[in-house]
Amino acid sequence: MPRPKTIDRTAILQAALDIADTGGVPALSMQAVATRLAVTPMALYRHVANKADLLDGIVELLMAEIMADAPAPDPDGGRDAWLDALIRTAGRARAVASRHPAAFTLLLSRPAATTAAREVRAHIHGLLRQAGVGGEHVERLERIVTTTVLGMAAGQASDRFAHHAPGVLDEDVRALARFVTAGIEPFRSSEERVSPAGVSRAGRRASR
Amino acid sequence: MPRPKTIDRTAILQAALDIADTGGVPALSMQAVATRLAVTPMALYRHVANKADLLDGIVELLMAEIMADAPAPDPDGGRDAWLDALIRTAGRARAVASRHPAAFTLLLSRPAATTAAREVRAHIHGLLRQAGVGGEHVERLERIVTTTVLGMAAGQASDRFAHHAPGVLDEDVRALARFVTAGIEPFRSSEERVSPAGVSRAGRRASR
DNA sequence: GGCGGTAAGTATATAATGTATACAAATGAA
DNA sequence: TTCATTTGTATACATTATATACTTACCGCC
Numbered sequence: 001m002p003r004p005k006t007i008d009r010t011a012i013l014q015a016a017l018d019i020a021d022t023g024g025v026p027a028l029s030m031q032a033v034a035t036r037l038a039v040t041p042m043a044l045y046r047h048v049a050n051k052a053d054l055l056d057g058i059v060e061l062l063m064a065e066i067m068a069d070a071p072a073p074d075p076d077g078g079r080d081a082w083l084d085a086l087i088r089t090a091g092r093a094r095a096v097a098s099r100h101p102a103a104f105t106l107l108l109s110r111p112a113a114t115t116a117a118r119e120v121r122a123h124i125h126g127l128l129r130q131a132g133v134g135g136e137h138v139e140r141l142e143r144i145v146t147t148t149v150l151g152m153a154a155g156q157a158s159d160r161f162a163h164h165a166p167g168v169l170d171e172d173v174r175a176l177a178r179f180v181t182a183g184i185e186p187f188r189s190s191e192e193r194v195s196p197a198g199v200s201r202a203g204r205r206a207s208r
Numbered sequence: 209m210p211r212p213k214t215i216d217r218t219a220i221l222q223a224a225l226d227i228a229d230t231g232g233v234p235a236l237s238m239q240a241v242a243t244r245l246a247v248t249p250m251a252l253y254r255h256v257a258n259k260a261d262l263l264d265g266i267v268e269l270l271m272a273e274i275m276a277d278a279p280a281p282d283p284d285g286g287r288d289a290w291l292d293a294l295i296r297t298a299g300r301a302r303a304v305a306s307r308h309p310a311a312f313t314l315l316l317s318r319p320a321a322t323t324a325a326r327e328v329r330a331h332i333h334g335l336l337r338q339a340g341v342g343g344e345h346v347e348r349l350e351r352i353v354t355t356t357v358l359g360m361a362a363g364q365a366s367d368r369f370a371h372h373a374p375g376v377l378d379e380d381v382r383a384l385a386r387f388v389t390a391g392i393e394p395f396r397s398s399e400e401r402v403s404p405a406g407v408s409r410a411g412r413r414a415s416r
Numbered sequence: 417g418g419c420g421g422t423a424a425g426t427a428t429a430t431a432a433t434g435t436a437t438a439c440a441a442a443t444g445a446a
Numbered sequence: 447t448t449c450a451t452t453t454g455t456a457t458a459c460a461t462t463a464t465a466t467a468c469t470t471a472c473c474g475c476c
Contacts, residue, residue, distance in 0.1 A: 002442070002443055002444080002450085002451045002452030002453065003441065003442040003443055003451085003452055003453040003454075004442075004443070004452090004453080005452080005453060005454090006453080006454075007453095007454090029432080029433065029434085030433080030434065030435085031432080031433075031434090039454070039455095040454065040455050040456080041433095041434085041435090042435080042436090042454075042455070042456085043453075043454045043455075045435075045436095046452085046453060046454075047453095050434075050435075051433095051434065051435090105316075105317050106317075108313075108316040108317060108359070108362075109313050109314075109316060109317040137383065140379075140380060140383050141383070141387070143360065143363055144356060144360060144383070144384060144387055147355070147356060147359030147360060147362075147363060148352060148355060148356045148359065150359075151316070151355030151356065151358075151359045152351065152352060152355060154316075154355075155351050155355060171348075172348060175345065175348050175349070175352070175395075176352060178394050178395075179349070179352055179391040179392065179394075179395075180391065182390050182391050182392075182393050182394050183387040183388065183390050183391030184387065184390075185390050185393075186386050186387075186390050187383075187386075187387075210421085210422045210423030210424065210471075210472055210473075211422085211423055211424045211425075211470065211471040211472055212423095212424080212471075212472065213423080213424060213425090214424080214425075215424090215425090237461080237462065237463085238462080238463065238464085239461080239462075239463090247425070247426095248425065248426050248427080249462095249463085249464085250425075250426070250427085250464080250465095251424075251425045251426075253464075253465095254423080254424060254425075255424095258463075258464075259462095259463065259464090
C-alpha cells in the first residue's frame with residue numbers, strides 16, 4: 001500500500017535504550033533518538049505518541065527483558081520450586097539492571113501499568129501462591145516483594161556498587177532471597193504449603 | 209553588607225515542592241518556581257547550582273521530613289524498641305509520601321547521597337544493629353529494608369491505591385513491618401536476639 | 417556626609433527541547 | 447495513470463535551562 005517504513009516502534013525503543021545506557025537518561029532526547037536512526041525527529045511521532053510514551057516503552061522493554069526465558073510456573077517441580085524461581089527472577093532483574101543501569105531507574109519512577117509489568121507482577125503473584133501465601137495477602141506481598149527486588153537491582157546497578165566483585169553481588173542476591181523467604185514466612189499457610197495447582201483454592205481463609 | 213536577600217534556598221525548595229505537589233513533577237520548572245516567588249528565574253541560581261541541585265534539595269527536604277520527630281536511638285528502651293521504631297519510621301515515610309505523592313518519586317530515581325538520606329540510612333542501620341543483625345549483614349540489609357520501606361510508601365502514594373480506605377493502608381504498614389521483621393530474622397545473632405512478639409509463624413494470627 | 421565593595425536580583429541572549437502543522441515522497445490498488 | 451494511504455520531512459513555535467553582563471541596595475569606612 002503505502003510508503004515502506006524505514007523505522008518501527010521497537011527500533012525506536014531500542015535506540016532510545018542504547019542512548020540512555022551510554023549517555024544517561026538526560027541524554028535521551030527525541031533528537032538523539034532520531035539522529036541515531038538517521039531520521040527526522042518528527043518521524044518518531046508516527047510510531048510513538050510522545051516522549052512519555054517512549055519512556056513507558058523502555059520500561060516495557062526492560063520488563064520484557066527481565067521476564068525473558070523465565071521458566072513457566074512449574075507446579076510439581078519440587079518443594080521449593082517457587083524459591084528457585086524467585087532467586088532466578090531476582091538474578092535476571094539484577095542482570096538487566098547491570099546491563100542498563102541508567103534506564104533501569106525509569107522502572108521505579110514510572111507507574112508500572114504496562115502489560116509486561118503486569119506480567120512480572122503476575123509472575124511474582126504465582127510464586128507467592130505456590131509458596132502458600134494466603135490469598136488475601138498475595139497482592140500486598142507481591143507489591144512488597146516486587147519493589148524490594150527491583151529496588152535492590154537498581155541499587156546494585158548504581159555506580160557505588162559497580163566496582164564490587166561479582167561474587168559480592170551474587171551474595172546480595174542470596175541475601176535478598178533469604179530475606180524475602182523469611183519475610184513471607186508469617187504469611188504462609190501451614191498446610192498446603194507447596195501444594196501444586198490447588199494453591200489458590202478456598203482452603204485458606206484463616207486470618208483477617 | 210550587601211543587598212538584603214528576598215529569597216533563600218529553603219524558600220526555593222519549599223516553593224518547588226509545592227509546585228511538584230500540585231502540578232506534578234513535569235510542572236516543576238525554574239520559571240514556575242521563580243514566578244511563585246515573584247522573582248526572576250536567574251535569581252534562583254544565587255542559591256541553587258542548577259536544576260539537578262534543586263531536585264536533590266527536594267529529596268533532602270523529604271528525607272528530613274521523614275526523619276522529623278524521629279525518636280533518638282533508645283538502646284535500653286525495651287526489648288523490641290527497634291521494632292516500634294521501624295514501624296513508626298515506615299509510618300512517617302508513608303505520611304510524607306501521601307503528603308507529597310509526586311515529589312516522592314524523586315526519592316527513588318535519584319541517588320541518595322545527601323546528608324539527610326545518609327541520616328535515614330544511619331537510622332535504619334541503628335535499628336538493625338539494635339535488632340542484633342550481624343555486622344557483616346547490616347549494610348546489605350539496610351539497603352534492602354530502606355528500598356522496601358520507601359518503595360512501598362511510594363507505591364501507596366501512587367494513584368492506584370489512593371482510593372483505598374485509610375485502614376487498608378495502615379494494614380499495609382503492619383504487613384510491611386511483619387515482613388521486614390521476619391525477613392531479617394535469619395540475619396540476627398542468636399544471643400542478642402530480642403524476640404519481638406509474633407515474629408515467626410505465630411505472628412500469623414489475625415493482624416489487628 | 418559621600419564612597420566603594422559586595423552580595424542579590426535583573427536583562428538579555430542562546431542553544432536545545434518537545435511537539436503542532438503542513439507538506440512531499442513512495443507505494444499498492446483502481 | 448490516478449488515487450488513497452502511509453511514512454518521513456520541513457518549518458515553526460513556545461518553553462526549557464542556563465551563561466554573561468548589567469543594576470540595585472545595603473554595609474562599613476573615610
